Amino acid sequence: MYDEAQSVRPFVERVFAALADEDVELIVVDDGSVDGTAQALAELAAQEPRLVVVELSRNFGHQAAITAGLDHARGAVAVTIDADLQDPPELIPVLLTHWRAGADVVSAVRTSRPGETRFKLRTADAFYRVLSRVADIEVQQNAGDFRLLDRRALDGLRAMRESNRYLRGMTSWVGYVQTTVPYERSPRHAGETKYPLRKMVRLGLDAIVSFSHAPLQVATIVGFVSALLAFLAIPVAVGFRIAGQFVPGVTTTVIAVLLLGGIQLMAIGVIGEYVGRIYDEVKQRPLYLVGRVRNRPDAEED
Numbered sequence: 568m569y570d571e572a573q574s575v576r577p578f579v580e581r582v583f584a585a586l587a588d589e590d591v592e593l594i595v596v597d598d599g600s601v602d603g604t605a606q607a608l609a610e611l612a613a614q615e616p617r618l619v620v621v622e623l624s625r626n627f628g629h630q631a632a633i634t635a636g637l638d639h640a641r642g643a644v645a646v647t648i649d650a651d652l653q654d655p656p657e658l659i660p661v662l663l664t665h666w667r668a669g670a671d672v673v674s675a676v677r678t679s680r681p682g683e684t685r686f687k688l689r690t691a692d693a694f695y696r697v698l699s700r701v702a703d704i705e706v707q708q709n710a711g712d713f714r715l716l717d718r719r720a721l722d723g724l725r726a727m728r729e730s731n732r733y734l735r736g737m738t739s740w741v742g743y744v745q746t747t748v749p750y751e752r753s754p755r756h757a758g759e760t761k762y763p764l765r766k767m768v769r770l771g772l773d774a775i776v777s778f779s780h781a782p783l784q785v786a787t788i789v790g791f792v793s794a795l796l797a798f799l800a801i802p803v804a805v806g807f808r809i810a811g812q813f814v815p816g817v818t819t820t821v822i823a824v825l826l827l828g829g830i831q832l833m834a835i836g837v838i839g840e841y842v843g844r845i846y847d848e849v850k851q852r853p854l855y856l857v858g859r860v861r862n863r864p865d866a867e868e869d
Contacts, residue, residue, distance in 0.1 A: 568650045569626065575607040580651045585656040585777070589663070594619045595650065596636045612861040618726040623674075627855040630732040633712060635855045637725060641862070646715045647734075653752050654713040661748055671717040671743035674710040677752045684857035702819040706739050707747060714738065726855065730847040810843060820856030 568575070579653055580596045582593050582633065597605050597620060621635055633647050648654050654675065662673045696708075712734060723741040724734075739745070 568595055568600060568604050569629075570601040570602040570604060570767045571598045571606050571650050572600070573649050573652070574606060574652055575611065577613070578652055578656070579611055581652070582648075582656040582659075583617070585639070585659055589660075592617050592619055594621060594636045594643065596632045596637050597622045598628070598632040609861060616862055618861075619863050620759055620859075621629070621857060622859040622861075624856040624858040629712075631855045633734055634725075634732065635857065637716075637721060639860070640721065643718050644715060645718075645721050646713075648713050649711075654711070655750065655753060658713075658748065658750050659715075660738060663747055665748060666715055666717060669744060669745045670715075670747040671720045672738060672741070673715040674738075674745065674747050675713040676705050676747045677709045677711065679751045691712060703839055709866050710747065719743065730850075730852070730854065731844050732854075782862050 572576075579593065579595070581590075595608055595618065596839050597608060605620075605622055608618075608622075612618045612620045619639065621639055623635060629637075636647065637645060644663070646662060648656065648659075658675060662675065665673045670861070675842065693832075716738070720741050720743050724737055727737055727740075
């Protein structure tokens with residue numbers, strides 16, 4: 568949860584109602600909320616011992632917050648779900664049915680997404696098409712972070728501690744038996760989306776760079792093509808010179824310099840994106856810091 572004060576009680580009530588016949592604990596990660604979410608969660612945690620509240624020391628981002636929840640999960644199976652109630656908790660028993668039938672990872676796939684703009688839907692569709700072509704893994708289209716993980720799949724995911732995280736791809740990477748469940752997504756219960764265009768672009772970049780070398784390969788190919796064109800232009804220029812039709816000018820020189828310079832800067836930028844991620848991994852900073860854990864007396868607080 569991040570600034571979801573209006574959704575706290577409805578979310579918690581619906582989760583426990585949907586899983587009334589199961590032995591569960593609900594782990595809610597407060598990702599540095601500033602709107603009263605922490606207070607609302609504290610009040611509910613005092614009444615419900617099965618509600619575990621993990622308060623992060625600040626806002627670390629959606630993927631890090633999900634990671635914190637998975638790190639605190641103790642059950643034989645874990646389900647990740649956002650608290651805005653766009654993903655229905657009532658679908659969790661269906662995910663459990665597939666798990667009991669032998670699936671290790673069960674992803675909920677959205678068949679409709681009401682309340683989202685046409686721009687977001689089209690860009691999301693284009694992103695998944697691009698990712699499916701360039702990534703080294705198969706990522707389920709229209710599958711968000713609403714999924715079930717068996718303990719062995721969860722342990723495999725927890726072993727992956729890279730800083731720039733794309734959990735949808737990482738979940739696919741661990742393998743095991745995976746299946747999907749279709750569902751219709753609901754509009755937000757309250758508030759506004761916490762994923763503006765800037766964060767969506769960043770997440771998409773993390774996905775492509777984390778699971779594909781295609782950007783580096785494209786930069787290499789563009790460099791070779793530019794060098795080939797320059798090499799072929801040499802005899803052409805000599806021929807024009809011999810024929811007396813060569814007109815010296817600044818325009819061609821400027822265009823050539825700008826073209827080659829732009830290609831070089833693009834290639835350097837692509838390489839720099841990968842180098843920056845290497846630098847993040849070398850620093851080995853923790854993915855998140857915990858400020859407080861409620862209803863888990865044995866949990867460590869960082």
